[in-house]
Amino acid sequence: MTRTLTLGYSPCPNDTFIFYALIHGRIPLPGLAVRERLEDVETLNQLALSGALDLTKVSYHALGHLRSEYALLRSGGALGRGCGPLVISRGKTTMEALRGRRIAIPGRLTTANLLLQLYGEGYEDVLVLPFHEIMDAVAAGEAEAGVIIHESRFTFLDQGFVELCDLGRWWEEETGHPIPLGGILARRSLGAEMIGLIDRAIRSSLKYARAHPEETRAYIGHHAQELDNKVVASHIDLYVSDFSLNLGEEGVGAVEDLLRRAEERGLIPSCERPLFLS
Incomplete structure:
Protein backbone atom coordinates (compact mmCIF):
# COMPACT_ATOMS: atom_id res chain seq x y z
CA MET A 1 0.00 0.00 0.00
CA ARG A 81 24.56 35.35 1.57
CA GLY A 82 23.46 38.44 -0.29
CA CYS A 83 19.88 37.18 -0.49
CA GLY A 84 18.11 38.93 2.37
CA PRO A 85 14.93 41.03 2.32
CA LEU A 86 15.12 44.71 1.42
CA VAL A 87 13.29 47.66 2.95
CA ILE A 88 12.16 50.00 0.16
CA SER A 89 10.20 53.23 -0.08
CA ARG A 90 8.88 55.68 -2.68
CA GLY A 91 11.44 58.35 -1.80
CA LYS A 92 14.52 58.93 0.27
CA THR A 93 14.08 58.49 4.01
CA THR A 94 15.84 56.57 6.78
CA MET A 95 15.16 53.56 8.94
CA GLU A 96 15.16 55.84 11.96
CA ALA A 97 12.40 57.95 10.38
CA LEU A 98 10.33 54.80 9.81
CA ARG A 99 9.98 54.04 13.52
CA GLY A 100 6.29 54.21 14.35
CA ARG A 101 5.31 54.38 10.67
CA ARG A 102 3.39 51.70 8.78
CA ILE A 103 5.54 49.17 6.93
CA ALA A 104 4.16 46.54 4.53
CA ILE A 105 5.49 43.04 5.17
CA PRO A 106 4.97 39.69 3.40
CA GLY A 107 3.58 37.96 6.52
CA ARG A 108 3.90 38.18 10.29
CA LEU A 109 5.75 34.87 10.49
CA THR A 110 8.12 35.52 7.61
CA THR A 111 11.83 35.78 8.28
CA ALA A 112 11.59 39.16 6.55
CA ASN A 113 9.44 40.43 9.42
CA LEU A 114 11.61 38.74 12.04
CA LEU A 115 14.72 40.44 10.68
CA LEU A 116 12.87 43.76 10.67
CA GLN A 117 11.93 43.31 14.33
CA LEU A 118 15.44 42.16 15.27
CA TYR A 119 16.88 45.22 13.51
CA GLY A 120 15.36 47.41 16.18
CA GLU A 121 12.27 48.51 18.03
CA GLY A 122 9.56 50.77 16.64
CA TYR A 123 8.68 48.73 13.55
CA GLU A 124 5.58 47.02 14.95
CA ASP A 125 2.99 48.91 12.85
CA VAL A 126 2.83 46.52 9.91
CA LEU A 127 0.53 45.95 6.96
CA VAL A 128 0.47 42.25 6.09
CA LEU A 129 0.17 41.53 2.36
CA PRO A 130 1.15 38.81 -0.13
CA PHE A 131 4.73 39.53 -1.17
CA HIS A 132 3.80 40.47 -4.75
CA GLU A 133 1.38 43.19 -3.57
CA ILE A 134 3.82 45.09 -1.36
CA MET A 135 5.28 47.46 -3.94
CA ASP A 136 1.82 48.41 -5.21
CA ALA A 137 0.75 49.17 -1.63
CA VAL A 138 3.80 51.39 -1.05
CA ALA A 139 3.23 53.15 -4.37
CA ALA A 140 -0.39 53.80 -3.40
CA GLY A 141 0.63 55.29 -0.06
CA GLU A 142 -0.94 52.49 2.00
CA ALA A 143 2.39 52.07 3.78
CA GLU A 144 5.40 54.32 4.23
CA ALA A 145 7.77 51.52 3.25
CA GLY A 146 7.76 47.83 2.42
CA VAL A 147 9.89 44.76 3.06
CA ILE A 148 10.34 42.95 -0.24
CA ILE A 149 11.45 39.41 -0.99
CA HIS A 150 11.63 36.99 -3.93
CA GLU A 151 11.34 38.43 -7.45
CA SER A 152 10.66 41.94 -6.17
CA ARG A 153 14.37 42.23 -5.31
CA PHE A 154 15.13 42.23 -9.03
CA THR A 155 12.45 44.68 -10.18
CA PHE A 156 12.04 47.37 -7.50
CA LEU A 157 14.58 49.79 -8.99
CA ASP A 158 12.91 49.66 -12.40
CA GLN A 159 9.65 50.63 -10.69
CA GLY A 160 11.16 53.73 -9.12
CA PHE A 161 11.62 52.60 -5.52
CA VAL A 162 14.54 53.43 -3.24
CA GLU A 163 16.39 50.88 -1.08
CA LEU A 164 16.56 51.97 2.56
CA CYS A 165 18.09 48.90 4.17
CA ASP A 166 19.31 45.48 3.13
CA LEU A 167 18.24 43.45 6.16
CA GLY A 168 20.29 40.52 4.94
CA ARG A 169 23.46 42.59 4.81
CA TRP A 170 22.66 43.92 8.28
CA TRP A 171 22.27 40.35 9.57
CA GLU A 172 25.53 39.21 7.99
CA GLU A 173 27.47 42.17 9.40
CA GLU A 174 25.83 41.81 12.81
CA THR A 175 26.36 38.06 13.18
CA GLY A 176 28.81 36.85 10.54
CA HIS A 177 26.28 34.18 9.57
Whole structure:
Protein backbone atom coordinates (compact mmCIF):
# COMPACT_ATOMS: atom_id res chain seq x y z
CA MET A 1 0.00 0.00 0.00
CA THR A 2 1.29 3.46 -0.95
CA ARG A 3 1.26 6.16 1.68
CA THR A 4 0.65 9.72 0.45
CA LEU A 5 2.35 12.65 2.15
CA THR A 6 1.38 16.27 1.62
CA LEU A 7 4.20 18.66 0.74
CA GLY A 8 3.80 22.41 0.76
CA TYR A 9 6.10 24.83 -1.03
CA SER A 10 5.87 28.15 -2.80
CA PRO A 11 5.40 28.76 -6.54
CA CYS A 12 8.66 30.72 -6.54
CA PRO A 13 11.35 29.47 -8.93
CA ASN A 14 13.74 28.28 -6.23
CA ASP A 15 11.13 25.92 -4.75
CA THR A 16 9.74 24.63 -8.05
CA PHE A 17 13.33 24.04 -9.20
CA ILE A 18 14.21 22.07 -6.06
CA PHE A 19 11.05 19.95 -5.92
CA TYR A 20 10.47 19.34 -9.64
CA ALA A 21 12.11 15.91 -9.75
CA LEU A 22 10.53 14.73 -6.49
CA ILE A 23 7.02 15.69 -7.63
CA HIS A 24 7.44 14.32 -11.14
CA GLY A 25 8.58 10.85 -10.12
CA ARG A 26 12.23 11.23 -11.03
CA ILE A 27 13.31 10.29 -7.50
CA PRO A 28 12.31 6.84 -6.23
CA LEU A 29 10.31 6.76 -2.99
CA PRO A 30 9.24 3.15 -2.48
CA GLY A 31 5.86 2.92 -0.78
CA LEU A 32 5.45 6.71 -0.70
CA ALA A 33 3.72 9.27 -2.89
CA VAL A 34 4.02 13.03 -2.48
CA ARG A 35 1.15 15.39 -3.21
CA GLU A 36 2.21 19.01 -3.58
CA ARG A 37 0.40 22.14 -2.46
CA LEU A 38 1.76 25.42 -3.76
CA GLU A 39 1.04 28.53 -1.69
CA ASP A 40 2.81 31.76 -0.76
CA VAL A 41 5.16 31.36 2.18
CA GLU A 42 2.94 33.02 4.78
CA THR A 43 0.04 30.73 3.82
CA LEU A 44 2.41 27.79 4.27
CA ASN A 45 3.42 29.14 7.68
CA GLN A 46 -0.22 29.27 8.74
CA LEU A 47 -1.00 25.83 7.30
CA ALA A 48 1.88 24.38 9.30
CA LEU A 49 0.60 26.06 12.47
CA SER A 50 -2.73 24.33 11.90
CA GLY A 51 -0.97 20.99 11.31
CA ALA A 52 -2.37 20.69 7.79
CA LEU A 53 0.81 19.46 6.05
CA ASP A 54 3.13 16.49 6.55
CA LEU A 55 6.08 18.25 4.93
CA THR A 56 6.38 21.94 4.18
CA LYS A 57 8.58 24.88 3.38
CA VAL A 58 8.25 27.54 6.07
CA SER A 59 9.96 30.74 7.07
CA TYR A 60 12.59 30.25 9.77
CA HIS A 61 10.56 32.72 11.83
CA ALA A 62 7.64 30.28 11.68
CA LEU A 63 9.96 27.42 12.67
CA GLY A 64 10.31 29.16 16.02
CA HIS A 65 6.61 28.49 16.62
CA LEU A 66 6.57 24.95 15.19
CA ARG A 67 9.46 23.13 16.85
CA SER A 68 7.29 21.01 19.13
CA GLU A 69 5.45 19.32 16.24
CA TYR A 70 7.87 19.58 13.32
CA ALA A 71 11.54 18.74 12.80
CA LEU A 72 13.84 20.62 10.45
CA LEU A 73 15.34 18.91 7.41
CA ARG A 74 18.89 19.59 6.29
CA SER A 75 18.06 19.94 2.58
CA GLY A 76 15.68 21.93 0.41
CA GLY A 77 15.80 25.28 2.19
CA ALA A 78 16.86 28.82 1.34
CA LEU A 79 19.88 30.07 3.24
CA GLY A 80 22.78 32.03 1.90
CA ARG A 81 24.56 35.35 1.57
CA GLY A 82 23.46 38.44 -0.29
CA CYS A 83 19.88 37.18 -0.49
CA GLY A 84 18.11 38.93 2.37
CA PRO A 85 14.93 41.03 2.32
CA LEU A 86 15.12 44.71 1.42
CA VAL A 87 13.29 47.66 2.95
CA ILE A 88 12.16 50.00 0.16
CA SER A 89 10.20 53.23 -0.08
CA ARG A 90 8.88 55.68 -2.68
CA GLY A 91 11.44 58.35 -1.80
CA LYS A 92 14.52 58.93 0.27
CA THR A 93 14.08 58.49 4.01
CA THR A 94 15.84 56.57 6.78
CA MET A 95 15.16 53.56 8.94
CA GLU A 96 15.16 55.84 11.96
CA ALA A 97 12.40 57.95 10.38
CA LEU A 98 10.33 54.80 9.81
CA ARG A 99 9.98 54.04 13.52
CA GLY A 100 6.29 54.21 14.35
CA ARG A 101 5.31 54.38 10.67
CA ARG A 102 3.39 51.70 8.78
CA ILE A 103 5.54 49.17 6.93
CA ALA A 104 4.16 46.54 4.53
CA ILE A 105 5.49 43.04 5.17
CA PRO A 106 4.97 39.69 3.40
CA GLY A 107 3.58 37.96 6.52
CA ARG A 108 3.90 38.18 10.29
CA LEU A 109 5.75 34.87 10.49
CA THR A 110 8.12 35.52 7.61
CA THR A 111 11.83 35.78 8.28
CA ALA A 112 11.59 39.16 6.55
CA ASN A 113 9.44 40.43 9.42
CA LEU A 114 11.61 38.74 12.04
CA LEU A 115 14.72 40.44 10.68
CA LEU A 116 12.87 43.76 10.67
CA GLN A 117 11.93 43.31 14.33
CA LEU A 118 15.44 42.16 15.27
CA TYR A 119 16.88 45.22 13.51
CA GLY A 120 15.36 47.41 16.18
CA GLU A 121 12.27 48.51 18.03
CA GLY A 122 9.56 50.77 16.64
CA TYR A 123 8.68 48.73 13.55
CA GLU A 124 5.58 47.02 14.95
CA ASP A 125 2.99 48.91 12.85
CA VAL A 126 2.83 46.52 9.91
CA LEU A 127 0.53 45.95 6.96
CA VAL A 128 0.47 42.25 6.09
CA LEU A 129 0.17 41.53 2.36
CA PRO A 130 1.15 38.81 -0.13
CA PHE A 131 4.73 39.53 -1.17
CA HIS A 132 3.80 40.47 -4.75
CA GLU A 133 1.38 43.19 -3.57
CA ILE A 134 3.82 45.09 -1.36
CA MET A 135 5.28 47.46 -3.94
CA ASP A 136 1.82 48.41 -5.21
CA ALA A 137 0.75 49.17 -1.63
CA VAL A 138 3.80 51.39 -1.05
CA ALA A 139 3.23 53.15 -4.37
CA ALA A 140 -0.39 53.80 -3.40
CA GLY A 141 0.63 55.29 -0.06
CA GLU A 142 -0.94 52.49 2.00
CA ALA A 143 2.39 52.07 3.78
CA GLU A 144 5.40 54.32 4.23
CA ALA A 145 7.77 51.52 3.25
CA GLY A 146 7.76 47.83 2.42
CA VAL A 147 9.89 44.76 3.06
CA ILE A 148 10.34 42.95 -0.24
CA ILE A 149 11.45 39.41 -0.99
CA HIS A 150 11.63 36.99 -3.93
CA GLU A 151 11.34 38.43 -7.45
CA SER A 152 10.66 41.94 -6.17
CA ARG A 153 14.37 42.23 -5.31
CA PHE A 154 15.13 42.23 -9.03
CA THR A 155 12.45 44.68 -10.18
CA PHE A 156 12.04 47.37 -7.50
CA LEU A 157 14.58 49.79 -8.99
CA ASP A 158 12.91 49.66 -12.40
CA GLN A 159 9.65 50.63 -10.69
CA GLY A 160 11.16 53.73 -9.12
CA PHE A 161 11.62 52.60 -5.52
CA VAL A 162 14.54 53.43 -3.24
CA GLU A 163 16.39 50.88 -1.08
CA LEU A 164 16.56 51.97 2.56
CA CYS A 165 18.09 48.90 4.17
CA ASP A 166 19.31 45.48 3.13
CA LEU A 167 18.24 43.45 6.16
CA GLY A 168 20.29 40.52 4.94
CA ARG A 169 23.46 42.59 4.81
CA TRP A 170 22.66 43.92 8.28
CA TRP A 171 22.27 40.35 9.57
CA GLU A 172 25.53 39.21 7.99
CA GLU A 173 27.47 42.17 9.40
CA GLU A 174 25.83 41.81 12.81
CA THR A 175 26.36 38.06 13.18
CA GLY A 176 28.81 36.85 10.54
CA HIS A 177 26.28 34.18 9.57
CA PRO A 178 24.57 33.53 6.26
CA ILE A 179 20.88 34.49 6.19
CA PRO A 180 18.37 31.77 7.16
CA LEU A 181 15.27 32.52 5.08
CA GLY A 182 13.22 29.33 4.86
CA GLY A 183 13.58 25.64 5.66
CA ILE A 184 11.77 22.38 5.08
CA LEU A 185 9.92 20.78 7.98
CA ALA A 186 8.55 17.29 8.55
CA ARG A 187 6.07 16.14 11.16
CA ARG A 188 7.95 14.57 14.03
CA SER A 189 5.32 11.83 14.09
CA LEU A 190 6.68 10.52 10.76
CA GLY A 191 9.66 9.18 12.67
CA ALA A 192 13.39 9.52 12.17
CA GLU A 193 13.68 6.79 9.50
CA MET A 194 11.06 8.25 7.17
CA ILE A 195 12.24 11.80 7.76
CA GLY A 196 15.76 10.76 6.83
CA LEU A 197 14.46 9.10 3.64
CA ILE A 198 12.59 12.26 2.67
CA ASP A 199 15.57 14.47 3.43
CA ARG A 200 17.77 12.40 1.13
CA ALA A 201 15.08 12.40 -1.58
CA ILE A 202 14.87 16.21 -1.54
CA ARG A 203 18.65 16.41 -1.83
CA SER A 204 18.49 14.03 -4.80
CA SER A 205 15.71 16.13 -6.34
CA LEU A 206 17.89 19.24 -6.25
CA LYS A 207 20.85 17.36 -7.71
CA TYR A 208 18.59 16.14 -10.53
CA ALA A 209 17.42 19.69 -11.26
CA ARG A 210 20.99 20.93 -11.42
CA ALA A 211 21.86 18.13 -13.82
CA HIS A 212 18.74 18.64 -16.00
CA PRO A 213 17.88 22.36 -15.79
CA GLU A 214 16.13 22.42 -19.18
CA GLU A 215 13.66 19.78 -18.02
CA THR A 216 12.51 21.94 -15.11
CA ARG A 217 11.80 25.12 -17.10
CA ALA A 218 8.20 24.50 -18.13
CA TYR A 219 7.16 23.64 -14.56
CA ILE A 220 8.98 26.66 -13.13
CA GLY A 221 7.58 29.00 -15.77
CA HIS A 222 4.04 27.77 -15.21
CA HIS A 223 4.13 28.82 -11.55
CA ALA A 224 6.44 31.86 -11.58
CA GLN A 225 5.03 35.25 -10.66
CA GLU A 226 7.72 36.85 -12.80
CA LEU A 227 7.96 35.18 -16.21
CA ASP A 228 11.06 36.96 -17.47
CA ASN A 229 13.63 34.22 -18.02
CA LYS A 230 16.52 36.35 -16.73
CA VAL A 231 14.66 37.12 -13.51
CA VAL A 232 13.78 33.45 -13.03
CA ALA A 233 17.41 32.44 -13.56
CA SER A 234 18.63 35.16 -11.17
CA HIS A 235 16.10 34.03 -8.57
CA ILE A 236 17.32 30.43 -8.69
CA ASP A 237 20.97 31.49 -8.62
CA LEU A 238 20.34 33.68 -5.57
CA TYR A 239 18.14 31.42 -3.45
CA VAL A 240 19.38 27.92 -4.34
CA SER A 241 22.84 27.36 -2.92
CA ASP A 242 24.94 24.55 -1.51
CA PHE A 243 23.11 25.21 1.77
CA SER A 244 20.00 23.97 -0.08
CA LEU A 245 21.75 20.62 -0.49
CA ASN A 246 22.83 20.47 3.13
CA LEU A 247 22.74 23.11 5.84
CA GLY A 248 26.03 21.87 7.26
CA GLU A 249 27.54 23.24 10.45
CA GLU A 250 27.59 26.82 9.14
CA GLY A 251 23.93 26.76 8.18
CA VAL A 252 22.83 25.10 11.40
CA GLY A 253 24.76 27.71 13.37
CA ALA A 254 22.97 30.50 11.53
CA VAL A 255 19.54 28.99 12.22
CA GLU A 256 20.32 28.41 15.88
CA ASP A 257 21.56 31.98 16.32
CA LEU A 258 18.46 33.42 14.63
CA LEU A 259 16.18 31.43 16.92
CA ARG A 260 18.22 32.32 20.01
CA ARG A 261 18.05 36.04 19.24
CA ALA A 262 14.31 35.79 18.57
CA GLU A 263 13.77 33.98 21.88
CA GLU A 264 15.75 36.63 23.76
CA ARG A 265 13.55 39.35 22.28
CA GLY A 266 10.38 37.39 23.12
CA LEU A 267 9.47 37.09 19.44
CA ILE A 268 9.14 33.28 19.54
CA PRO A 269 8.52 30.81 22.38
CA SER A 270 11.39 28.81 23.83
CA CYS A 271 11.58 25.10 23.01
CA GLU A 272 13.77 22.32 24.34
CA ARG A 273 13.18 19.82 21.53
CA PRO A 274 16.07 19.23 19.10
CA LEU A 275 15.82 20.84 15.68
CA PHE A 276 16.53 17.60 13.82
CA LEU A 277 15.37 14.00 13.99
CA SER A 278 17.58 12.68 11.19
